[in-house]
Amino acid sequence: MLSKKSFFITSGLLTTGVIAAVALSSAYKSDRQYEVNRDSPTIASDIISTMSCYLSKLKVEDVLAASGNDNPPAYAAWLDVEACKSAGNVANDGSTVTPPSYEQLWVQPSRENDVIKIKLWGKTNTDSGTRNVYMAASIRGGSVTAPPFGDWDLDWCVERRSDTALHQQGDTCYRKGHIRVSPTAYQLFYDFSGSGQPYTIRSSGVVSADQLSGQGRYIELRNNNEALTTQGHFAFAAGALSDVTNDVASCKNPSRSAPGVLSTVWEGWLYDKDTGEKIRMNGGFPVQNIATKEAGWAGFDGVRLQGTGNAATEGTFKRVGAGADNTVYTAFGSYGKLIKITNESLTGLENIDGLVLRPRLVEDAFLTDDGFKPRNSRQKVLMYWSQAEQKFIITHRDAGTAANEKFVALATPIKKSISEFLTLMIASQRNEYRIWAWQFGASNDFVIHLADLTNKTIPVASSDVKIYKLNQSQVTPGNGPTQALYCVGRCLDEVEVGTEDVPTIKADYDRLKTDVLNEPYTYDNVSGDFRKDNLAVDFTKVEKDWPSMSFDPLSPPNNAWMGMFVEASKLESMTCTVSNSNDSFCTYNRGLPTGSERNANGGNGEEHIDTYYVWDTGTNRWNKFAGIKDPSGKTVEFTEPLILTYRAQDDAAFGSFRNKTATIRYPGEGRLWLPGSCKNVGDLSIQTSAACNNPDGTRSTHKGLERWVHEFVVPYEESDKGMVKGADGTEYLVKWTRKGTYYPSIDSAQCTPLASTLQSAALRVMPESSAWVNPMNPLSPNFVGPFDVNYKSEDPLYIHGVLKTN
DSSP, rough: OSSOOSSSOOOOOOOOOOOTOOOTSSSHHHHOEEEESSSSHHHHHHHHHHHHHHHTTHHHHHHHHOOOOOSSOOEEEEEEEHHHHHHHHTTTTSSSSOOOOOEEEEEEEEEEEEEEEEEEEEEEEEEEEEEEEEEEEEEEEETTSSTTTOHHHHHHHHEEEEESOOSSSOOOOEEEEEEEESSEEEEEEEEEESSSSOOEEEEEEEEESSSSSSEEEEEEETTTTTEEEEEEEEEEEEEEEEEETTTTTEEEOTTTTTTEEEEEEEEEEEEEEETTOOOOOOOOOEEEEEEOOOOEEEEEEEEETOOSSSSEEEEEEESSTTTSSSSSSEEEEOOOEEEEEEEEEEEEEGGBBBEEEEEEEEEEOOOOTSSOOOOOEEEEEEEEETTTTTTTEEEEEEOSSSOOEEEEEEEEEEEEEEHHHHHHHHHHHTOOOOEEEEESSSEEEEEEEETTTTTEEEEEEEGGEEEEEEEEOOTTSSOOOOOOOOOOSSEEEEEEEETTTEEEEESEEEEEEEHHTTOEEEEEETTOOOEEEEOOOOOOOOOOOOOOOOOOOOOSTTTEEEEEEEEEEHGGGEEEETTTEEEEOOOOTOOOOOSSSHHTTTOOOOOOOOOOEEEEESSSSGGGGGGOOOTTTOOOOOOOOOOEEEOSSGGGGGGGGTTTTEEEEEESTTTTTTEEEETTTOOOBBOOOHHHHOOGGGGHHHOOEEEEEEEEOOOOOOSSEEEEETTOOOEEEEEEEEEEEOOOOOOOOGGGHHHHEEEEEETTTOOOGGOOOOTTTSSSSSSSSSSTTTTOTTSSSSSSTEOOOO
């Protein structure tokens, strides 16, 4: 079958060669890795395989045979559910795996007219706590007597608790499903509504006895919204999967080990490189909206509800899962966020060798041969410095919009020496001799001085290049500056529009001292607002109709950044000469140290400012602060994500980061943020980031197949290949523990023989919700009844299919 595991699966062990330094009992060695294919045709088969594994590990046939009668007593069984869910239960050194976390079940078997009946009660663990589970199954034949998958059906219900979202009146089940498997065909109905956002799957298919070919049809419905439906049909044979999802046709190689497989890491951890134990940090915890029962995560970026890209700024929440208590948290947010900049000085481009940066360059100067129409404007690109080649190498340009990036690889990377780069910068960017660039994957900024400061047309050697790394950290209410701040550049201004004064940003980088001192700003350490004249600076409501102005208008209109802001004690060091007078403060040439370099630059520009602030405000989630407060009104503090770097190997598996240094963020608790992009997983085309962040609004164009896909996965290897480095130089081992994959595309001609089978798949009849029979309902024919009073979960007869002998 497509998932590469039969419906009656056994738990296989994969081995990986590692250096035996970390203890075998450590979390690094013993944490399991789970990989699940997420191509739509495989979702049904994965669910069926998992549930089939549950039934097979109960060993009902053995119990019936041993008892000698058709109605033996009920017995307890422990089931390693995660092992059934996994496609690869990794024994990392070939000899050990994590001690399983068993779920405890009570099984009542019987036989009637050669049909095995199973009634099952138990407890299952979910993100929001332990729940009762009920199952009723009928097994008419196994895979030996009815190949390839047996002949059986199953109905199940995970009981809904009163604190769980309800999307259908009277619904008693948190999860429910029905499976019918015949010798060649299968049907699935599955419904999940635990997060308050219902999700339903229906699927029907046939598979050949040798499991090498088949066809099927599927429908996935989210939020009871027809606009969010994913539906399609497929046919497969050895080495080829032809699929049509939401009218998007694809031809793929249905193998997880084939070159070009796309991956998304859902969970990955950092480990101490010496002890192998997990790095724990205050990264957040799972929560549930008290009113709507929606599930989410509270962390450094606020409360993110499942299925949404934005953070909640209102509502009350409770903690669920481990550490749950009765504390009520309140979500809140401000009109923007205050960012603290710490200036770090480096000398020599070898300090950023291979680090992927995102500058803006004038396109008709730098990108004339990239196959895109040149524009006489600055364009976002991706580039890095190669110490080996002694050149800057431009690899990608942004083909998206101002608000939504879509980086596309250049057909041929553009390589420029320091001298060549400086010449183009001076010619195209108003005699600019510095590169301003963001660290791709982080919020840090780099200012790279290419020229001799006494003569800005003369390039310097790579080892003498001055680099100023502007490290950003988000200020949280309760930890912000308590004294007034003063704006020296990009400050709040007003422009008259009709009879109204509309706020804007004036892009002046030198200001009269009197103007600066007469306009203090304050940070509100309770609300997170930034205030001038006791009014919160808010650009989220500014009109978009802008008049012609001589200075820079807000662009885009609803988003802005302001600053630099400094405390009063730093102002004097920013004195500069304007119109032969020292009556101004300047922000030019930020990052220049004191002394001769500053004097050689005409005295303009502040001395080395170690810290300052900027205010970011707007409608996007990254423009605003969001957090939660405890009952006392205090902001709950979370650790700011670690900024890590990883030197990718010279291997095609690392994609565009091959032999480069990638930036990775780690907020903690297994939430490893690897670099990636938004792709349509049907045709694998690159999409803008908005297509993945806000799929509802792009359904008509992108067909709902947008997924965030990581550029590479850090390999599980106890060496430099499997380690990342923190900003302070600390090295950590990395291991992904949950990963989704998408099959790679192949030539469409390989799917041509499947055309007629694909047509017939589109006509398959789908199961309705009425196929499911509730095993909790006393009136249903497969009612399992209440829990057996003799239930003794501490004394299992079988432990994941193995007879307990003591």
